[in-house]
Amino acid sequence: MYFRKECGTGGTATLSGYPGTRTQDTPWEGLGCKTFTGSIALATDVAWGAFGIYDIEEITGSFVAHDSPQLKDVSFRNLRKLETLSLKNPDIGAFLDVRRLEELENLEWSQLWYSGGMGWRINITTISSFVIEETFITTLTADQDWDASYSSFRSLKTADDIRIETNPQMGTISLPELTSVTNSLIIGYNSILDHTYFPALEWAGSITLRGNGLNIHPASAARLDLPILTEVKGLFNVSDNPRMEEISLPALQKVDGAVLLEDNPTLRTIFFPSLETISGDVLIRGNNLSSFEFPALKSVGGSFTIHSLVEGFNCSNYENIRPLDIVQREAVSGTPHIRSMLNKHLGYAKLSVTT
Template identity: 25%
Template sequence: MQKYILAALAAAGSAYAACSASATLTISNAADASALASCKTFTGNIAIATDTVDPINIPSVRTIRGDLIANNVSTMNQLGADSVEIITGTFGLNDVQTLSVLSFPKLTAVESIIWQGLPNLNGLNFDASVQQASRVDIQNTFLASLKGINLKMVDELYLANNGMLQEVDLQLGNVSHALTLDNNGDRLQASFPNLIWAYNLTFRTAPSVSLPSLKYVNGSMGFYETAVSEIFAANLTRVGGSFSLEDNPELFNLSFPLLQTIDGGFRLAENPKVADLTGFPALKNIGGAFNVSGEFESVALPSLGDVRGAFYIASTEDIKSECDKYKSVNGPNKIIKGKFTCESKPTASSGGGSGGSSTGSGSGTTSSGSAALLDVSSTAMMGWTGFLAAMLGLL
């Protein structure tokens, strides 16, 4: 009898050992993956060997308490886990050249998604959709959409150089660090219908961006080299850092009807189709510099009450009356407190200095607008940590 008990204990110990790894478990073939079939939870990191050829499916495991990584795997075309719901660490795929099928139908929560160099991955088989992640960084893939990733909140979302990416439609409510779209598909439609606040927002070479619910940006916000024709943020009231609109050749319509405060600088340049700067009727306070140049005929800021930095306007059109209007409120104890420069129809030889210009004295700062960060309420940021703790308690 004792012999059978010892055998049973040995088998149990072996099974437990198979479900954990003090270092990293390396999977080299399908058989290695199948060996985890007895595990509901695997504790430790899992790495796919660089010379793996077999399609890899990890069966039965519901939780990976660690990372799942595939780096420089040149010949594996399929990776999946039919039961995995949670990955507490990083789900990392880097330079997996032939990967065309990624199947995690029950995955809903992961600490970080970091994918780079996946030239054959066109879509995701993520039926349950990833709803919780602190960081998502996807670069240089063949993905056409992010269907299968539908986050409610995130610390950082970075999507860059995904040339086939034409659709991003996420139900994000807040972004606690930064959201960046940079050089993705040439017809990309980016929609964030529920996004209320973010720390930093950066959109570069994005053809279409929708932010209908956005109220607060605690850091900075910028649109650079995009193909957008219109930018509407009907509910935005404050930008806590700088606000930049630079080199957007198709942009002609701006509407920020409730925006009252920009705590940093405001910069608008190289937007040749913006004929009138009239989309900021409520703008009252600018904590940094106001720097605007273009081909506009009017600059209407009817609510302007305080500009702490330098004030610069230059237009290829005749805006002398605008120059006179704003110069009259320039001075240490007036609305515009920094150095004042206004150029109406500046000539090429003026170098931005003469040719119908008005100047004033004062001290001020300049700002070009990059990206900064945000403070979140404890209730809103319960998010990933609370969800993960609750889920692990059920397993």
């Protein structure tokens, strides 16, 4: 087979056609080296239903399989280190076996149109970029209908960036051991997503949930659970989620950016019991709020605006919001209204609560 003696040249080895000298499922078995220097790419005309490399423990570059519709099964049984695993539009219907993979910098899965259940085991604990988009994957953890020994991403603890978007069969998103996301955590446009749960997440650079749950069953509701999250170092944004009814952040103490909770039409209550500091603006509108509570809030760096059209909206907790020096109370057409303004050199910071 190609590059049998060289173990890589530092560039990209592109494999195409049918491996006539090997069996279809083990084209590189017996290569004889532990490290492949460079990247491996499968051409669009590969005729293998399965691809396996069983000797190599490290690929210094990437493994790329884009637009390879014949590919059903990928196996790297002894691979421990890889820079990028990039799969786009293979029709994987069996297994992605990287059971010994310990180091991976970038994961890119796009248009992964597998039929039935796919099992995989990726035991990495840290990653730079984690992207799963436009796939039919149902879960990031073990699929109970298949081999439970395939533990998927259960071991992932830290990431720089996570983006999980436009996966129409993904009803639950959970990474049970994830403790931190350095930059951004983005979850968007997953049409049946009803539960987002990161039980070990302590802090993140920013968190965005947008456009999820469009096709959830009418009798179901969506919720966000981050039970031990204490800090968001940038934006916290939960917007345009039509079935979002519950946001649970019992331990959150500090948001260093803005807080945006917009256009979640089934969200009725907001309760952030431990939140003390918000460095940016707060904008809460387009929700079906009947009450909100920020009992520990001491400081808001920007403006604070909350808007609800629900009759009987609970205003009893407004007294807990004192981010600025001057509080003025006004009754506008019998509707509770609080506004606070503090001159900050060239401008104003405003606190307004309206119904």
